[in-house]
Amino acid sequence: MSTSDGDVVVTGLGATTPLGSDVASTWDALLAGRSGVSRITDDWVKDFPAQLVARLATDPAQQIDRVRARRLDRSQQVAVVAAEEAWRDSGAADAGVAHERVAVVFGTGIGGALTLLGQDDVLEEKGPKRVSPFTIPMLMPNGPAAAVGLAVGAKGGVHAPVSACASGAEAIRWGLDLLRFDRADVVLVGGAEACVHPLPMAGFAAMRAMSTRNDEPERASRPFDKARDGFVLGEGAAALVLERGDAARARGARIHARLAGAGGTADGYDLVAPHPEGEGAGRAIAAAVRDAGLTPADIGHVNAHATSTPVGDTAEAAAILSTVGEHTLVTATKSQTGHLLGAAGALESVFTILALRDQLVPATANLDDPDDDAAVQALDIVRREPRRARLDAAVNDSFGFGGHNIALVFTTA
Amino acid sequence: MSEDIQTGLAEILEEVAGVAPADATPEKSFTEDLDVDSLSMVEIATAVEDKFGVAIPDDELANIKTVGDAMSYIQKNKA
Numbered sequence: 001m002s003t004s005d006g007d008v009v010v011t012g013l014g015a016t017t018p019l020g021s022d023v024a025s026t027w028d029a030l031l032a033g034r035s036g037v038s039r040i041t042d043d044w045v046k047d048f049p050a051q052l053v054a055r056l057a058t059d060p061a062q063q064i065d066r067v068r069a070r071r072l073d074r075s076q077q078v079a080v081v082a083a084e085e086a087w088r089d090s091g092a093a094d095a096g097v098a099h100e101r102v103a104v105v106f107g108t109g110i111g112g113a114l115t116l117l118g119q120d121d122v123l124e125e126k127g128p129k130r131v132s133p134f135t136i137p138m139l140m141p142n143g144p145a146a147a148v149g150l151a152v153g154a155k156g157g158v159h160a161p162v163s164a165c166a167s168g169a170e171a172i173r174w175g176l177d178l179l180r181f182d183r184a185d186v187v188l189v190g191g192a193e194a195c196v197h198p199l200p201m202a203g204f205a206a207m208r209a210m211s212t213r214n215d216e217p218e219r220a221s222r223p224f225d226k227a228r229d230g231f232v233l234g235e236g237a238a239a240l241v242l243e244r245g246d247a248a249r250a251r252g253a254r255i256h257a258r259l260a261g262a263g264g265t266a267d268g269y270d271l272v273a274p275h276p277e278g279e280g281a282g283r284a285i286a287a288a289v290r291d292a293g294l295t296p297a298d299i300g301h302v303n304a305h306a307t308s309t310p311v312g313d314t315a316e317a318a319a320i321l322s323t324v325g326e327h328t329l330v331t332a333t334k335s336q337t338g339h340l341l342g343a344a345g346a347l348e349s350v351f352t353i354l355a356l357r358d359q360l361v362p363a364t365a366n367l368d369d370p371d372d373d374a375a376v377q378a379l380d381i382v383r384r385e386p387r388r389a390r391l392d393a394a395v396n397d398s399f400g401f402g403g404h405n406i407a408l409v410f411t412t413a
Numbered sequence: 414m415s416e417d418i419q420t421g422l423a424e425i426l427e428e429v430a431g432v433a434p435a436d437a438t439p440e441k442s443f444t445e446d447l448d449v450d451s452l453s454m455v456e457i458a459t460a461v462e463d464k465f466g467v468a469i470p471d472d473e474l475a476n477i478k479t480v481g482d483a484m485s486y487i488q489k490n491k492a
Binding site (some may be wrong): 065066098129130131134137 | 432453455
């Protein structure tokens, strides 16, 4: 059973994204309506149906020490950059928390794909003796979590949920559980992804999951719009520092928001296709709202997973409508960031927290003509410009291939 | 000759492990003084082969404890 009253708060935020190299620049760019999407110009892309990508605003290798960077896969580099920002922001290091009571939960969808594929090229071209001795620690899917754990000296456990595009959100849910069960005093949670490479691009394109609006990069990611045709692959990471509220207040920490509840379900329907009515997604949202001790009427805002795929967005709209209702202000920030896969849930949780802080819901870019789907039509999806509103509680939901559904509820500090 | 080897080795150590060239002196122990771990030693051996044309088998690599040990091995086995 839980050994605390369940009050968990967010005391640190960090991010490096296609919109900016930290939280502040990312949030500013998001509110200004800027897009992180561009067209790939490398030679390899010319036969690819989908040629768009949301690359990081700043190369993470430029943000960390050179020797350290060369031993980390790009997915680990972004994780470390975001985690160190969140850690500094929290002030936890100065608060004298014992390393044995610090835990890390950091997810990724794909892991060290750039290392795996890059070292496979080395193997083919130069032979096994030339494969880097850092290959395995750089490609393993717990690599970002392990790198973050080392960066902050976490000795209370390092965990790495892998649930495709729900991984970042799942990490936050695990962090909440660790604090509720008193297995740590401070938990650094988040998600990281960096897999812009021909093979993942070809694989997603073969699934017909990516937008092919190659001539209009900034207009390609258009969640809930009638003309949406798939997602745009993004890269980056986001991180949050979680603590129990009483301890955070006792040390005078600045509290960004409360992590009030979480819910997780599986569709049990198909390996990749979402349930068309969002049945599992809806159960996750409802469970999270219940876990937070709230009712649907309390949820003023939903940062939707909405990746801009034809099937996914309508399924999610049905789930939001049936569990939260048409009063809530919905936004889909992937319209500007692209889809950061295993980092998406963490980044969108940062956005959800900032929306609560600023009482301001970012707009969904490119939503020119909402889908005719009844649920999409019924929802109040913020578009054209950010909307001011009185917000007390908000939901961030995330879904991953495999039928993973995670919903998180944040409330104002 | 040995100055060339020391300079070349220092370049490798800086690139692979961030060791300042001035610190790469013969008496220094890779693990004790320069904080070079075992995986980095494998990378250093590969870089030595590229730069000097001297392959270092694993059993020989295990005996190389100091910068001076590496310099001697390269000197002795250089074609």
